[in-house]
Amino acid sequence: MIDEKAITDFIYLEAELLDTMQWQAWLDLFHPEGRYWMPLEWQQRDPVLQPSLMYEDLLLLKVRVERLAGERTFSQKPKSRCHHLLQAPRIVACDPTAGVYKARTSYIYTETRGDLLERYSGWASHEFVEVGDALKIKLKRVDLVNFDAPFGNIQLFM
Amino acid sequence: MAKYGQNADAIAALVREAEVHRDVYVDPEIFELEMEHLFPNSWIYVGHASQLGKPGDFITANIGRQPVLASRHADGSIHVFYNRCPHKGVKIASEPCGNTGKFFRCPYHAWSFKTDGSLLAIPLKKGYEGTGFGDTQANEGLSKVRNVVIYRDFIFARLSDDGVSFEDYFGESLSTIDNMVDRSPEGKLAVQATPIRYMHTCNWKMLVENQTDTCHPMVAHESSAGTAVKVWKREQGDSTETPMAVQLYGPFMSPYEFYEQSGIRIWPNGHGHTGVANSIHSNYSDIEGYVGQMVAAYGEQRAHEILGEVRHNTVYFPNIMVKGAVQILRNFIPIAVDKTLVESWVYRLVGAPDKLYERALMYNRFINAPTSIVGHDDLEMYERAQEGLKSNGNQWVNLRRLYESHEEQDVTAVINGTSERQMRNQFHAWSKFMTMNMDKRVEAAE
Numbered sequence: 393m394i395d396e397k398a399i400t401d402f403i404y405l406e407a408e409l410l411d412t413m414q415w416q417a418w419l420d421l422f423h424p425e426g427r428y429w430m431p432l433e434w435q436q437r438d439p440v441l442q443p444s445l446m447y448e449d450l451l452l453l454k455v456r457v458e459r460l461a462g463e464r465t466f467s468q469k470p471k472s473r474c475h476h477l478l479q480a481p482r483i484v485a486c487d488p489t490a491g492v493y494k495a496r497t498s499y500i501y502t503e504t505r506g507d508l509l510e511r512y513s514g515w516a517s518h519e520f521v522e523v524g525d526a527l528k529i530k531l532k533r534v535d536l537v538n539f540d541a542p543f544g545n546i547q548l549f550m
Numbered sequence: 551m552a553k554y555g556q557n558a559d560a561i562a563a564l565v566r567e568a569e570v571h572r573d574v575y576v577d578p579e580i581f582e583l584e585m586e587h588l589f590p591n592s593w594i595y596v597g598h599a600s601q602l603g604k605p606g607d608f609i610t611a612n613i614g615r616q617p618v619l620a621s622r623h624a625d626g627s628i629h630v631f632y633n634r635c636p637h638k639g640v641k642i643a644s645e646p647c648g649n650t651g652k653f654f655r656c657p658y659h660a661w662s663f664k665t666d667g668s669l670l671a672i673p674l675k676k677g678y679e680g681t682g683f684g685d686t687q688a689n690e691g692l693s694k695v696r697n698v699v700i701y702r703d704f705i706f707a708r709l710s711d712d713g714v715s716f717e718d719y720f721g722e723s724l725s726t727i728d729n730m731v732d733r734s735p736e737g738k739l740a741v742q743a744t745p746i747r748y749m750h751t752c753n754w755k756m757l758v759e760n761q762t763d764t765c766h767p768m769v770a771h772e773s774s775a776g777t778a779v780k781v782w783k784r785e786q787g788d789s790t791e792t793p794m795a796v797q798l799y800g801p802f803m804s805p806y807e808f809y810e811q812s813g814i815r816i817w818p819n820g821h822g823h824t825g826v827a828n829s830i831h832s833n834y835s836d837i838e839g840y841v842g843q844m845v846a847a848y849g850e851q852r853a854h855e856i857l858g859e860v861r862h863n864t865v866y867f868p869n870i871m872v873k874g875a876v877q878i879l880r881n882f883i884p885i886a887v888d889k890t891l892v893e894s895w896v897y898r899l900v901g902a903p904d905k906l907y908e909r910a911l912m913y914n915r916f917i918n919a920p921t922s923i924v925g926h927d928d929l930e931m932y933e934r935a936q937e938g939l940k941s942n943g944n945q946w947v948n949l950r951r952l953y954e955s956h957e958e959q960d961v962t963a964v965i966n967g968t969s970e971r972q973m974r975n976q977f978h979a980w981s982k983f984m985t986m987n988m989d990k991r992v993e994a995a996e
């Protein structure tokens with residue numbers, strides 16, 4: 393039985409897996425039909441017919457993860473590292489009978505590479521489905537406060 | 551210690567037949583001279599008329615260092631101004647786009663201007679009576695950019711009063727824009743999406759050159775496109791239909807022979823394109839209903855002619871690239887000698903199926919976004935070049951691939967697709983437009 397604590401724990405775990413670069417374990421948190429979405433417009437509705445920074449299924453996320461370790465992935469020499477500073481997630485929906493689980497988390501994300509350090513602020517919205525006894529990510533939506541700014545390389549996951 | 555200012559000979563000496571001196575990428579004085587000469591002497595992309603749908607709509611842009619403002623007037627005409635109040639110089643519009651209503655109003659002392667730029671009103675107007683205000687430039691309102699051409703809704707401007715005409719400047723290269731527009735069954739494009747913006751810590755010319763550099767994809771993009779192909783092969787299971795994503799990534803890994811045969815076409819004034827015979831855009835699957843729409847609009851033969859043109863990257867010198875087959879324009883906006891803002895715009899083909907727009911947006915985020923793994927591959931190379939060029943070991947960048955002695959300048963030609971001739975073509979134009987007015991000023995001073 394999924395409760396609010398389970399959702400919160402999941403979100404903290406996800407951030408920890410990213411911060412410790414346990415990419416495969418992170419991918420395992422996704423449902424096979426799961427999506428990772430970073431909109432490019434304010435309160436964006438449509439990931440397909442509006443422009444996004446990212447809208448990726450599991451195959452594309454796997455490509456990213458596999459690439460990070462590639463021998464010829466020059467933009468990862470030296471490697472990037474990241475840090476998530478999360479506010480307590482707000483549970484938007486936790487309804488085991490309907491199978492609806494949603495949360496929204498405000499955070500500051502830091503990505504570093506070499507001597508560079510970049511900071512981003514935003515909100516992560518998670519939608520989960522229950523598979524067996526476990527939660528899986530159906531959608532992780534990342535809204536940056538400055539989605540319209542010109543960024544340099546963002547190589548890891550927020 | 552100005553080395554290059556007003557010294558046309560020193561600037562011309564930076565460009566040899568098949569080499570360029572590293573100062574063109576790393577010297578801040580050269581960058582300032584580009585802003586002062588090259589950009590004003592060239593025809594620069596300002597925006598698209600569909601961004602100015604109704605009267606009062608405006609967009610802002612920069613040409614070199616100079617802020618400009620384009621607006622749609624009540625009578626439907628489009629005007630381009632310097633974005634600067636004639637009173638004390640305050641920027642009139644501060645947002646990338648918007649609607650100003652019937653007039654622009656300066657936020658400082660409320661001088662107001664019609665959307666054709668003319669002065670509408672000044673508060674306490676009588677304070678100017680008898681001051682000779684009527685004879686000042688301020689009385690004319692917003693300063694107009696006089697040389698503006700709207701070609702099939704693409705707004706181009708040239709800041710310098712004299713120079714090469716629009717027709718002579720672009721010539722046959724406009725065929726790429728034609729093809730992109732003709733791909734709409736209604737012959738119309740529309741900007742609906744925010745551009746993807748990406749900051750590059752490198753010189754703007756590295757990006758422009760890279761658009762026709764066909765010897766790097768299979769090397770630099772092995773990490774992204776190569777991995778995408780590899781993961782797809784392993785994980786596709788029983789599925790036979792290649793997903794759109796793999797269709798977009800896959801061709802980047804084409805071998806040298808593919809690029810050799812696909813060809814490059816060069817045009818006068820530094821324009822040119824890859825993908826003459828075929829290109830990385832050749833083999834996308836058909837989108838349901840689209841060919842039928844095109845045939846209905848243009849007839850069988852013309853429709854296939856339009857869709858058979860699959861040019862890869864067209865460089866419009868100095869700083870945009872157009873990709874007709876996926877309706878994308880990339881604007882390489884110089885910020886500093888080692889800083890370039892890239893704005894990648896997607897146009898919607900009016901009247902065409904949504905799926906085409908979806909593909910164009912997908913291509914843009916896969917290849918042109920700060921979150922794009924393909925983009926990461928390229929930017930890493932530019933940044934390393936910007937660093938590496940500080941080395942005194944060798945001060946020249948080599949562009950000799952498939953060079954033939956005494957290459958003709960400012961001609962149209964189709965050549966081997968792995969040639970660096972388009973880069974040589976660009977640097978010839980660079981040198982020409984950098985020094986164009988400089989020569990004259992030196993003469994005048996003598």
Ligand code: FES
Pocket residue numbers: 635636637638639640656657658659660661
């Ligand atoms: S500066 Fe614009 S009204 Fe004074």
Ligand SMILES: [Fe+2]
Pocket residue numbers: 760766767770771928
């Ligand atoms: Fe590239």
